[in-house]
Amino acid sequence: MFVLDSHCDTPSEIIRGRNIGLDNPDAHVDFPKLRRGGVDACFFALYTPNTISEDESLRKVMRMLAAVQDALEANPDKAALATTPEEAQRLKEKGLTAIFLGMENALPLGKDLALLRFFHRAGVRYVTLTHNGDNEICDSAAEGKRWGGLSPFGREFIAEMNRIGMLVDIAHCSDKTFYDCIEVSSAPIVSTHSCCRALCDHRRNLTDDQLSALSDKGGVCQINFYPVFLSGQYDEEKDLNRPGIKEVVDHIDHAVNVAGIDAVGIGSDFDGIEVAPAGLDDISKIGLVFDEMARRGYSEGEIEKVAGLNFMRVLSDVARTSLFIP
Numbered sequence: 167m168f169v170l171d172s173h174c175d176t177p178s179e180i181i182r183g184r185n186i187g188l189d190n191p192d193a194h195v196d197f198p199k200l201r202r203g204g205v206d207a208c209f210f211a212l213y214t215p216n217t218i219s220e221d222e223s224l225r226k227v228m229r230m231l232a233a234v235q236d237a238l239e240a241n242p243d244k245a246a247l248a249t250t251p252e253e254a255q256r257l258k259e260k261g262l263t264a265i266f267l268g269m270e271n272a273l274p275l276g277k278d279l280a281l282l283r284f285f286h287r288a289g290v291r292y293v294t295l296t297h298n299g300d301n302e303i304c305d306s307a308a309e310g311k312r313w314g315g316l317s318p319f320g321r322e323f324i325a326e327m328n329r330i331g332m333l334v335d336i337a338h339c340s341d342k343t344f345y346d347c348i349e350v351s352s353a354p355i356v357s358t359h360s361c362c363r364a365l366c367d368h369r370r371n372l373t374d375d376q377l378s379a380l381s382d383k384g385g386v387c388q389i390n391f392y393p394v395f396l397s398g399q400y401d402e403e404k405d406l407n408r409p410g411i412k413e414v415v416d417h418i419d420h421a422v423n424v425a426g427i428d429a430v431g432i433g434s435d436f437d438g439i440e441v442a443p444a445g446l447d448d449i450s451k452i453g454l455v456f457d458e459m460a461r462r463g464y465s466e467g468e469i470e471k472v473a474g475l476n477f478m479r480v481l482s483d484v485a486r487t488s489l490f491i492p
């Protein structure tokens with residue numbers, strides 16, 4: 167089985183000083199935990215908030231990129247950068263964890279398509295269009311007021327993403343932005359870390375209609391482990407009714423029922439969430455999700471799709487349909 171997590175915020179922790187070569191007691195993600203959990207590939211998100219300036223966000227993203235490169239160089243026996251599914255498979259065969267890069271929030275890119283190309287050349291394979299704020303490209307789920315969806319520049323931005331083979335990630339986008347991306351993108355699009363709104367009515371989660379639209383376009387919804395997105399019953403302040411593995415698999419079940427087995431995967435959001443689901447304290451426990459799927463009657467082939475093959479397929483499709491000859 168090839169296991170891939172499409173969204174961890176570990177670079178933010180690396181620049182705060184975490185040595186991910188070691189097993190850190192309080193960390194969600196480090197190289198020993200990825201190994202223990204049988205995780206073959208993990209996307210490290212270069213995340214910046216919308217609350218800082220464009221210049222500041224660019225500096226921060228560059229610092230995170232450099233810090234991930236340093237961490238990989240310091241741990242050549244544990245992990246290495248991957249930019250394609252084939253590279254990731256080869257790293258698995260060598261006993262190494264494949265680290266992919268994503269960028270969460272296009273704020274650092276401003277209105278400069280050359281920077282988008284620069285980060286693609288540096289290995290970044292998806293861009294989450296925004297975070298909890300509207301930016302030059304689009305409206306967010308949190309605000310959703312500036313453009314009424316994608317901005318005119320956002321449409322150019324998506325066209326350039328399609329051309330160079332950069333995956334469009336609509337997690338954090340407003341509903342209107344979502345549908346604009348469905349219309350504008352010539353390649354499949356994804357949510358790297360969202361859940362199902364039918365089970366938990368949160369603006370960050372996808373409606374059934376969005377799940378179907380994503381699937382029709384050949385994309386995937388990668389289920390998030392954040393308790394707030396998993397259950398409306400969860401009381402964040404008092405930490406009561408914290409959802410666990412059962413609820414994660416409920417969201418997988420629902421997404422599979424609505425969008426099909428080819429359109430669902432895992433994007434834990436570890437290191438970006440303050441609380442983990444009960445029993446899923448860190449990434450080393452990810453296998454419990456697949457055990458629960460097996461208990462619910464999923465076949466080995468179906469579990470393999472959700473565990474990683476679906477997202478790997480989209481990565482290949484987006485690269486193949488690009489027109490970019492580097």
Ligand SMILES: [Zn+2]
Pocket residue numbers: 270337338359438
């Ligand atoms: Zn996020």
